[in-house]
Amino acid sequence: MPKKKKLKRQRRLPLVVGAGFFLGIFIFYVFSLNYKIHAKFESHRWNLPSRVYSDSFSLYPGQTLTPQQLEKRLERLHYKRVTGEAHGVGEFVQEAHEFQVYLHDFSYPSEEFVGFPVRITFQDRTIGELQRMDHAETLKRIKLEPELIASIFDEKMEDRTLVSLSEVPPTLIKGVVALEDERFYEHKGVDPRALVRALLTDVIHFRYMQGGSTLTQQLVKNYFLHSRKTLLRKMNEILMALLLERQYSKNEILEAYFNEIYFGQRGPVSVTGIQEASTLYFSKNVSQLTVGEAALLAGMIRSPGEYSPLNNLERAYDRRNFVLKTMLEQDKLTEPEYQAARQEKIVTPKHFEEAHRAAFFVDYVQQELKRQYPPEVLQSEGIKIFTPLDMDAQEAAEQAVSSRLKALEAGRGLLKEQAAHGKLLEGLLLAIQPQSGFIRAFVGGRDFVRSQFDRIVDAHRQPGSTFKPFVYLTALQVGAEAKEGEERWTLVSPIEDKAFSVPGPNGVWSPQNYDKQEHGTVTLRQALENSYNLATSKLAQQVGLDTIVTTARKLGIESPLEAYPAIALGIFEVTPLELIRAYSVFPNQGIRSEPVAITSVVTREGMVLERKGIKMNRAISPDLAYLMNEALRGVVDRGTGAVARTLGYTGLAAGKTGTTSDYRDSWFVGYTPDLLALSWVGYDDGTTTGLSGSSGALPIWVDFMKQTNPPGASRVDFPATENIVLEKIAKSGGGLYRDSCGEPFEEVFLRGTEPTEYCTHENE
């Protein structure tokens, strides 16, 4: 007997050992799953994309703005067009001369703005009145929130904004529970009843139809596992759901579920989480959803593409009504609530193709942030980056560059031929507000997808004649500081536009004019307006090449410069960014503004990490800036920039064209008192284009300015100073004008430098 028992025991032993072994493995496996849950759920749950925003947009009575411009901006901000009255957040009503807009909430770096309804009336092309509709209060100003320019994603490309469960409306929670997991609050992560029901359905239909997954299982599947249907995944899903429920409360699980769930695609980007879905489909915060909207979102979870109101409105209505009916049947809605929700219209905002918006600018912003915020931080921490970009100006700039380059290639043989061989002309446009340095438009190339090379920041090109104003500024400065017996340079000082040679670093240097002609004795103004190379080079020799380098440095040119004779004609390469910074001193009355691409960096919780405000310092006197403004105005009115007038730009403007040797670069830097813009056209490899500054770059500038700074938009002139005097000068020979001296013209002078003697050339 004992022998038999022993034998039995011996037979059982392998089984026991085997079972123990497998039990051990199972326990180890469960522990490893538990560790996985703990590690991932307790730490950084999701990578949140950082977001880059444009500037906000102020509206105020008297502002020049058309209803069309406002409409466009509201649509870009995803306001929803409705009829009757704007009752809900993010809605707008447009009538002939009136808008009703229910402003969105927005978290500014130092302000939590809560939206309210406002009535905006128009009088012709200006805003007449702003009225707060809920308080019957007349307002002096309102702000439209900044536009989202881009999100910086990790490789998963998931757009997500986290919400807490307290922000999710109870109706939405009830709707999701009613539809996805009726017994959510009763089970422990897995619902055996639902599993059996699903299994039966699958067997009856002889194919996989239902998974019987609880919300917890869905969360586990989406968050920890994958969507492939395998037995192992299902087993892991069940085990992990049970483990998750042991450690976390129902509310924690539900909150994670609402933040994790997938709600469809926006181009290459996955829309995930309930907040992102609310924004995409209804242009509002999740807490602001109506019962009907909440029901539709709850219904979309099963199949976001199929039930999306953006794809098929009718199907979306059916789905929403089905959810509402289910909720009514489960006593999660009262009959009146159900009836009211069924009556709601589904209104979605207009959506645009948003890929690569202001792509060069966004890239530049990332480069600027790189040192303090590496890419992995930007892709995961949900940082908000505020910029001064004006999206209207940006769109106008992109359009101007694109359409003018196309037109040039279509109309010019040489360029057409190059394009036919796949070599496309490049262009750029950069615009800043000169007083603040705020970058308003930034187009670093023709097509970001084709070439990501940022020509604004990284291209070093010869500036050609756009450098000349620095020579004339130097002369005027030397003139202002001249002592007794020294040359007191003014805009009417004579200079020889005649061929000459000087020793240069590579031998003798002999400049030439663009038209290969000499123009004799001309005034400084004439030489600058007509961009005479001979006169400018001669002037540079006379005022001193070192002094010109010093002036350029003061204005912010940081690229290498040498005191060579040809410096006057812009042979030393600079970047467009430093060139525009240097020009900012003219409209900004002698004060140099640093270009600003980022105004604030804020954490997702709203803590300001840094502010990058206006930075300025004096470079030249306001008197000299005024003289230069007047001279550069002449370039646009009469000189090489007069094409701007031919092309129909009639507003106050000053600027300078630039063309480099062999027509490699075509430049224009021009400004009004409010806006400074630089445009360039050329090939990246320096191939000749056959384009001068006025035929290549200037038309881009004109197109842009017509849109963003139309005539009359600048309400101020370039302000003069008390040290400026205006004198009537004899056109022929100079000197103060008197009746017998032929034609007069008016010229501006620094007080004390104006001519004191009358003209000597008498009328015949």
Add this chain to the structure above:
Amino acid sequence: MKMNNKIVGVLFLSVLMSCAPGAKPKHPKPGSESHLPPVLSPIDLETPERTAANQVIAEGRVQLEQGNYARASDLFQEAVTLDPTNGAGYYYLAAAKAQLGETGESTGLLEKAEQLLASDPAWQVQLDELKLKLTEHQPSPRD
């Protein structure tokens, strides 16, 4: 030490706020001769932009008085963006920046303010005072 700085800062601001002219001061036009170019004086502008910017400046001054320097700075920056020739905007922005410890930026802004406001004797006094205070006190960054 920090507390002392705060007290000095608040006192300094209350002096500024009580003495500084409003955002739209009344003053005689700068001396002009008949042959000078017909240009507008930036102080005297009565444009929609100026009206809107003055409203923002008024909001900013309230924040400045309450010690919310960051918020005030944002508002003044908004005002000068809206109306880039608003000298008062630059003046108050410089004052807010000084309180935030951004004295470098403050000095540049004060220069711009001076350029736009110097023709007004009342403003000139305030500008000089702020300049002096800036050199006397170097407030520590806060808010």
